[in-house]
Amino acid sequence: MTANPKIEIIAHDPTDGVYASTEDYVHAVEVRNAQRLLFVSGTMGLDASGAAGATLEEQLALVWANLRAILASAGMTVDNVVRLTSYLRDASYAEANAAARVRALGGRTVPTTAIVAQTLAGDWLVEIEVTAAG
Template sequence: MRQVSDELLLGIAGVSATVIGLFLVGVLFFVEGGMRGPARESRVELWRYMRSGTRIVMLLFAMALLLSLALVAFELAWARALFVGLSVVLVVANVETAVKVRATRVTQSRTLLLNEIAGTVGVVAIVALPWILGGLRPGREDLTLAAFLALATAFASVSAIALSTFDLARLDSAPPGAEIRLLRPDSGVYPATDDYAHAVEIRDPRRLVFVAGTMGLDRAGAAGASLEEQLTLVWDNIRAILAAAGMTLDDVVRVTSYLRDVAYAEENARARVAALGRAVPTTAIVTQTLADDWLVEIEVIAAT
């Protein structure tokens, strides 16, 4: 690898310092504009992700700036120590951001998701390459490569964030969608179990679908031979009904079960949790069904 001059390192530091200032100004405008938007729960989670993303961009710029200056001003050992410390903080921040990336689904854009993948690859390269190329004692050139990669990764992330503002603007201009929140009061009422909620609050739904009592019948109208088979058929049938409305089981906000025998309650609850993968307000009623071979009947309400 070619020898690295102080002029090159100071150039990297100068570019990093300049872009940091511009990035901070952009963040201030971005935040000020976002504060005027509706404080929906999905938006709150998105802002948490954007906050984490802003932090990691600042860390990338800081690594490019501080590492370049350290290579000019201090002994190589101190630059290595700084690189190790910044690498640890950078990896931790990247993991936190990756965990929150699901919040970007609210924008209905792949820009931030692709940026998260590319950014993670960049962080791995920044942290690992100096040790791969220089061994346990990476040299000046190896650390300069890390600083350059940090600057390049930060530029790419800033570009993705800038592009994502168009998606956020479209989100703000769209009519508000449904906000769904489970209610589990901590006091004044008996506690809810993991698969149950006392109520669900739905704000600004665009569409509601009320599904009639659905039986465990196959396409020919024949009932399943066992409770397990009927429960499987019931949830398959509900999926098909919701699909006709452009919905999925993810949109279900309320479940009512009608059981022929109280002994069916536990298996019915297991099937509901397996189908929905989450808690919803639910009621189970033991009653005589319309036909002797109908062991269970379930109706749901869906909102989106």
């Protein structure tokens, strides 16, 4: 299956009455003509054997590779991502996480939230969940 070619994703990023978004996200997107929604579980920076990448950069690369594989299994790509939540083990990871997201999405902005949380395993540095529409 391929993404619905008629899908419209319309950014809503008001500047009046609400604080300004930054260049790497928008306040909201409206999805029109979608026939399918895909809700992806939190995805970690683990390789195929379940081992965590040794660094934050390695884990971010693995997260996005894993997300691409999961999306592909549903006939979707990162172009179908309409919402994203990142769970970071440390607030200092926010900048690298945002940069990886912008690269992975090709500069396309989506509503996003980053939360600093304790992960279930000490070597898991980042977890990302997405919602995709097609």
